[in-house]
Amino acid sequence: xxxxxxxxxFFSAVGFAQQDAQYTQYMYNTININPAYAxxxxxxxxxxxxxxxxVGLDGAPETSSFSLNTPLNNSxxxxxVSLVNDKxxxxxxxxxxxxxxxxxxxxxxxxxxxxxxxxxxxxSLDVNKLNPEHQGDPQFQDLNSKFSPNIGAGVYYHSDKxxxxxxxxxxxxxxxxxxxxxxxxxxxxxxxxIAGYVFDVxxxxxxxxxxxxxxxxxxxxxxxxxxxxxxxxxFVAGLAYRWSAALSAMVxxxxxxxxxxxxxxxxxxxxxxxYNSGSHEIFLRFEFFNNYSRITSPRFF
Numbered sequence: 001x002x003x004x005x006x007x008x009x010f011f012s013a014v015g016f017a018q019q020d021a022q023y024t025q026y027m028y029n030t031i032n033i034n035p036a037y038a039x040x041x042x043x044x045x046x047x048x049x050x051x052x053x054x055v056g057l058d059g060a061p062e063t064s065s066f067s068l069n070t071p072l073n074n075s076x077x078x079x080x081v082s083l084v085n086d087k088x089x090x091x092x093x094x095x096x097x098x099x100x101x102x103x104x105x106x107x108x109x110x111x112x113x114x115x116x117x118x119x120x121x122x123x124s125l126d127v128n129k130l131n132p133e134h135q136g137d138p139q140f141q142d143l144n145s146k147f148s149p150n151i152g153a154g155v156y157y158h159s160d161k162x163x164x165x166x167x168x169x170x171x172x173x174x175x176x177x178x179x180x181x182x183x184x185x186x187x188x189x190x191x192x193x194i195a196g197y198v199f200d201v202x203x204x205x206x207x208x209x210x211x212x213x214x215x216x217x218x219x220x221x222x223x224x225x226x227x228x229x230x231x232x233x234x235f236v237a238g239l240a241y242r243w244s245a246a247l248s249a250m251v252x253x254x255x256x257x258x259x260x261x262x263x264x265x266x267x268x269x270x271x272x273x274x275y276n277s278g279s280h281e282i283f284l285r286f287e288f289f290n291n292y293s294r295i296t297s298p299r300f301f
Contacts, residue, residue: 020169020190020214021063021086023051024240024248024264024281026224027210027301031067031080033192034167035099035115036156039071039078041287049283054268054276059089069099076103078113094122097169101156109159117152117169121187148174148187163301164195191215198300206230208238208300226250230300236262245269246279258287 023029029049030037047067054060069080080099085092101115123146154167174187196210207229214222221243228238228250236252247269252262266279 021051021065021084022053022061023049023063023065024224024242024246024266024279025049025250025262025283026194026212027196027208027226027228028252028260028262028283028285029065029067030156030165030194030301031069031099032065032082032084032097033169033190034154034156034165034194035080035097035117035152035169036101036113036154036165036167037078038069038080038099038101038113038115039103040101040111040113040156040158041069042071044068044070044288046286046288047283048285049281051279051281053266053279054272055278055280057272057276060276062087077101078103078115090126090128092124092126096120106157109161111158113156113158115154115156115167117154119150119152119170121148121150121174122146123148148172150174150187154192160198162195162197165192167192167194188216188218196301201229204232206233206300210301220244228252228300240264242266258289260285 049065051063064085067082078101082097084095097119101113103113150170150172152169156165193213199207210226212224223243226240230236234254238250240248246266248266250264264281
């Protein structure tokens with residue numbers, strides 16, 4: 001039954017519109033969706049994430065992500081690179097991105113950053129994982145190892161306490177065609193709006209609500225709401241809700257000044273919950289500070 005559910009999800013229609021990889025802890029992984037974030041933390045930041053979604057459902061999404069971003073000394077520029085591997089059913093995508101940002105101070109506390117993203121995507125389809133009736137279909141035979149470039153951009157207005165960002169990681173809608181020029185797989189344009197604010201509840205507790213909104217043509221509007229508490233600048237705990245989709249719990253720990261680890265667990269709020277045991281996501285972030293970039297307390301985003 002679980003396999004039948006997956007087949008319905010991917011091949012109930014000839015066309016398949018793909019969205020960007022999904023993250024629950026997006027507030028720590030902003031570089032993947034907004035290039036203007038590059039260098040905004042004021043230190044070299046190395047980030048690694050692994051997500052396994054809908055555990056127990058055959059061919060469910062599985063995502064690995066690695067990124068590095070840093071400000072460039074004595075300039076307003078930031079630089080970032082990232083690699084994302086996204087596996088869904090018979091498909092496997094590897095995406096390499098390079099990000100460049102430019103930051104303008106707008107006041108004593110706020111800065112406005114602009115970013116551009118260049119992306120190289122390698123898409124492959126394992127026809128041996130298709131249903132038997134599809135394995136010999138010629139429309140799927142030429143989709144293996146397809147390369148496509150792309151470009152994106154974003155803006156990011158931020159301080160140590162607040163942020164708001166708007167971005168489009170990929171401006172070019174990529175269609176993957178069969179021999180009859182019929183689009184089989186489509187990489188759709190994703191539009192992101194993010195925002196968050198940090199409240200000082202008392203000297204030892206910080207509270208940060210955040211929101212991510214994603215819009216993709218032909219798909220329902222996705223809204224992720226989250227609320228995290230940080231205790232004594234060390235321990236983070238919170239909840240998140242993906243509108244009409246999932247409820248999540250998140251925890252994190254600032255192991256050292258430079259090392260932070262986070263974990264989240266999702267449960268679907270739809271009927272899909274009957275076919276899986278939830279989704280897991282874990283990440284590590286390591287930052288290299290110098291005498292100028294070191295901060296007095298950990299940043300919440």
